[in-house]
Amino acid sequence: DYGYWTKTKDGKTIHKPITEVPGAVKSTHAIKxxxxxxxxxxxxxxxxxxxxxxxxxxxxxxxxxxxxxxxxxxxxxxxxxxxxxxxxxxxxxxxxxxxxxxxxxxxxxxxxxxxxxxxxxxxxxx
Structure with a gap:
């Protein structure tokens, strides 16, 4: 499990679920x-x-x-x-x-x- 990755409207990627990132536009839960x-x-x-x-x-x-x-x-x-x-x-x-x-x-x-x-x-x- 590679975890949750969320992209903000200004293009930053943060290693948290979408519910924990204000202004989030897209999120993934990566499993490898x-x-x-x-x-x-x-x-x-x-x-x-x-x-x-x-x-x-x-x-x-x-x-x-x-x-x-x-x-x-x-x-x-x-x-x-x-x-x-x-x-x-x-x-x-x-x-x-x-x-x-x-x-x-x-x-x-x-x-x-x-x-x-x-x-x-x-x-x-x-």
Missing amino acids: YDVHYWNAQAKPFVDKNAFIQIVPSVNPLTLRKGDTYEIQVFKDGKPYANAPLIKDLVNDLTGEAKADENGKATVAVTADGLNVVGVEVAFPTQ
């Missing part, structure tokens, strides 16, 4: 799920029980900076159409994209070493 590939022999797989999952076509550890590979995003075990992606959570938070109608997208390896791809899922708040 992740999969790590620490071994180049690990094989990507779909976990049908995972709430949200990004599955690479190949183990990213077998690739080098500049290579590209396909990912598929699953939500509740099914392809997540038009999933909003952040292609590089480590070096470029502005690198936003969308998956296609089958939850697929092509991403580039932006660094030798750690590469993190993210996806967002939004739920209505009370």
